[in-house]
Amino acid sequence: MKVTLCKREVELGGKYLDADLRESNDILGKPAALHERMKENGYLLIRGLQVRENVLRARHRILEHINQQGAIKPGTDPDDAFVNVGGKHAHTMGQRVITHDPAVRSVLESPEIFGFFESFFAKQCLTFDYKWLRCVCRPDGTGAHIDIVYMGRGSTTNLFTVWTPFGDIPLELGPLALCVGSHNGAGFEKVRQTYGKMDVDRDRVNGWFSDDPTEMVDKFGGKWQTTNFRAGDVLIFGMFTMHGSLANTTDRWRISCDTRFQPADEPVDERWVGENPKAHYAWYTEPDKMVAMDKARDKWGV
Numbered sequence: 001m002k003v004t005l006c007k008r009e010v011e012l013g014g015k016y017l018d019a020d021l022r023e024s025n026d027i028l029g030k031p032a033a034l035h036e037r038m039k040e041n042g043y044l045l046i047r048g049l050q051v052r053e054n055v056l057r058a059r060h061r062i063l064e065h066i067n068q069q070g071a072i073k074p075g076t077d078p079d080d081a082f083v084n085v086g087g088k089h090a091h092t093m094g095q096r097v098i099t100h101d102p103a104v105r106s107v108l109e110s111p112e113i114f115g116f117f118e119s120f121f122a123k124q125c126l127t128f129d130y131k132w133l134r135c136v137c138r139p140d141g142t143g144a145h146i147d148i149v150y151m152g153r154g155s156t157t158n159l160f161t162v163w164t165p166f167g168d169i170p171l172e173l174g175p176l177a178l179c180v181g182s183h184n185g186a187g188f189e190k191v192r193q194t195y196g197k198m199d200v201d202r203d204r205v206n207g208w209f210s211d212d213p214t215e216m217v218d219k220f221g222g223k224w225q226t227t228n229f230r231a232g233d234v235l236i237f238g239m240f241t242m243h244g245s246l247a248n249t250t251d252r253w254r255i256s257c258d259t260r261f262q263p264a265d266e267p268v269d270e271r272w273v274g275e276n277p278k279a280h281y282a283w284y285t286e287p288d289k290m291v292a293m294d295k296a297r298d299k300w301g302v
Contacts, residue, residue, distance in 0.1 A: 004247035005177055005224060006143050007211040016214050017177065021045050021227040021235070031119055042183030043237035045227070049116065050164065052232040054107050059166040059231070061103040062255055066090035066135055071253070081167075081252040083137045090135035090253060094279060099131035099257070108259050113162060113234065117261045121158060124264040128272035130279060132258035141174055141247035143208030144216055146182075147260075148239035149198050150207055150280075156266035163235040166255040170228045174248035176235060176256070179213070181222030182242035188220045192240055194300035201271075201282040205291045209242070216242065 001012045010016045024044045027033035038044055063078040071090040073082035092098055099108070108131055117125040128151075147161050169175045182188045191209070200207045210216055213224050226246060229235075237243065248254045262268065271278055284290060 003171060004139070004141060004249070005226075006141060006213045006244040007247075008213055010213060010224075012171070015223075016217050017224040017226065019171070019225070019227050021178070021225045023047055029119070031122065034120060038236075038238065039184070041180060042241040043178055043180070043235060046116070046234050046236065047230070048232040049112050049234045050107055050110055050232045051112065052230075054103075054110065055164075055166060055231040058101075058104045058107045059255060061101055062092065062098060062133070062135070062166060063253075065098045065101075066092065066253070071135070081255070083251055083253055085251075090137075092133040092135055094130050094132070094277070096276075099133050104133070104257075107164065107166075108257060113259075113261070117160075121263045125261050126264040126268065126273075128260040128268075128277070129274060130272040130277040134254075134256055134258075136174060136245075136248050136254045136256075137252075138248045138250060142176075142243075142245040144179065144210045144213060144242050144244040145208045146192075146196060146240050146242055148196055149200055149205075151260065151269045151272060152199060152239065153269040153271065154262065154267045156262050156268070158266060159239055159260060159262045161237055161239070162259045162261060163237075164257045164259065165229040165231060165233060166257065168228075168230045169254055169256065171226065171246060172249050173252065173254040174246045175226055175229050175254075176243055176245050177213075177224050177226035178235075178237060179216055179222045179242035179244075180225050182216070182220070183238055183240045185221045188222070188240075188242070190300070191220060191302050194302055195297070196240060198296070201280055203291065203296075204283060204286075204289050205296045206293045207283075208244075208293060209297075210293075213244065
């Protein structure tokens with residue numbers, strides 16, 4: 001089976017990509033073991049951490065919202081999530097009217113996810129107020145990147161991304177994929193010390209490191225992994241774990257959200273917190289000042 005990952009067609013089960021993301025439900029409630037596995041793999045996949053019914057209720061609310069925007073195919077049930085081809089794009093990223101809707105917030109800031117991180121950190125935690133809620137349609141996917149380049153000003157080493165699928169997301173809908181080994185592999189060390197030190201607002205460099213996942217493996221190491229996700233699952237990973245997504249090959253919206261969690265008493269990136277987070281304030285505001293990633297990589301020697 002061939003799939004498109006980060007804009008490149010690859011064979012599922014081949015050299016570059018498999019569907020073997022490791023589940024960590026076996027060590028849930030054991031913080032020391034969870035820390036060790038995060039250190040080893042760079043991620044934690046927890047099946048059914050969220051209440052499935054709550055996730056589906058939130059999904060229904062999101063689809064109602066984008067239907068009002070004209071993003072759902074006319075004459076269809078919004079819950080089927082059919083894309084209105086040629087219609088308006090779903091506008092949800094950082095939109096408080098939907099990201100902080102009670103049904104959606106009950107998932108993104110649920111007792112289950114807060115309970116997980118308070119146990120994981122052994123202290124009170126906080127989550128960024130800004131929520132990266134995405135509705136992705138064919139043929140869109142996400143290029144390879146690490147998250148620290150977007151949110152690294154807090155200077156905490158305990159910042160983690162939570163990827164929450166709103167609904168069941170099989171491979172054809174374009175789930176997230178991770179380059180396992182990128183967070184600590186020796187081959188990625190120079191990438192972490194160059195690309196991993198940049199800030200997209202300060203440096204005005206495109207945040208995606210590459211559109212070619214095969215290049216990543218051949219040049220730096222690791223292997224891409226993904227899985228079929230179900231509503232209720234969460235994927236948690238660190239700031240230096242390289243990730244992207246498969247392309248959505250269906251005629252339906254893929255809905256997911258990225259949230260961030262860290263200890264409450266550690267420095268936080270001010271761009272993403274508060275009633276109205278300022279978010280990215282310089283990145284792409286002046287396109288003529290943007291630096292292409294290939295030029296930046298040449299400078300870095302990676």
